[in-house]
Amino acid sequence: MRTAAAGKRSGEQGHEDVPKGVAAVERALRLLEAFDAPTRSIGLTELAERVGLPKSTVLRLIGSLVAHGFVQVTSDGRHQLGSAVLRLAAVYQKTARPEDLIRPVLERLAAASGESASMNIREGELQVCLYRVDSAHALRDHIRAGQCFPLDRGCSAQVLRAASGEAGARFDRVRSEIVVVTHGEVFSGTSGIAVPVFGLNQVLVGALILSGPTSRFTQQAVAQMKRLLVEAGGSLTQQLGGNPAAFRMHYPGKSARRSGKGRS
Secondary structure (H helix, E strand, O other): OHHHHHHHHHHHHHHHHOOOHHHHHHHHHHHHHOOOOOOOOEOHHHHHHHHOOOHHHHHHHHHHHHHOOOEEEOOOOOEEEOHHHHHHHHHHHHHOOHHHHHHHHHHHHHHHHOOEEEEEEEEOOEEEEEEEEOOOOOOOOOOOOOOEEEOOOOHHHHHHHHHOOOOOHHHHHHHHHOOEEEEOOOOOOEEEEEEEEEEHHHOEEEEEEEEEEHHHOOHHHHHHHHHHHHHHHHHHHHHOEOOOHHHHHHOOOOOOOOOOOOOO
């Protein structure tokens, strides 16, 4: 009886240490998110440090992930993503349509900011408006999907060129600050704000833009729109398979406090 009771207490203690339900799922997902392209494999200690969990907990979760093919153990005892991740990625690529992800983001941006929201992509030495959601205001800039613009002016042009890797101090600054604000560069009396959006392997997808009459782009409005765009850019980047770390690094949390001037 004494041995059985001791065993029961020991079992209960071990059972309590095992994450359950939603908490276990969240911790397992944090482990998967800890892997990145620059690091081929990760040791147990480093993995525990990255996710902020005890090594004993990480070891148990890793065991489950290994069993289901989401993580594999290398010959030297380190860990890397397994083939199950690749299988899900292939399914995602075949089933997900970019428009289904991008258009709702534009609709939310337009509703929250009151200005027109666009997604522009780079085509050689031009930029093309791929998707567009107009502002509800009667006074707005008039741009339609499919319209082309040069890459020598405007906030979206700067973002697309910088994110494409063009050299120069101006583009270094854009890459550092993420957000670009310009006034009257494309159309007189209009302003715009843009951020990049990335996909798998951090390949540039395009630029998210909010644009409208300069008279509505007050310092307070610009600060709010920058925050909205950074959150949307990071979220869409993540949905498209990219790494949103740069957005979080420069504008942590949901309260970006930087504001600035500087598409139309």
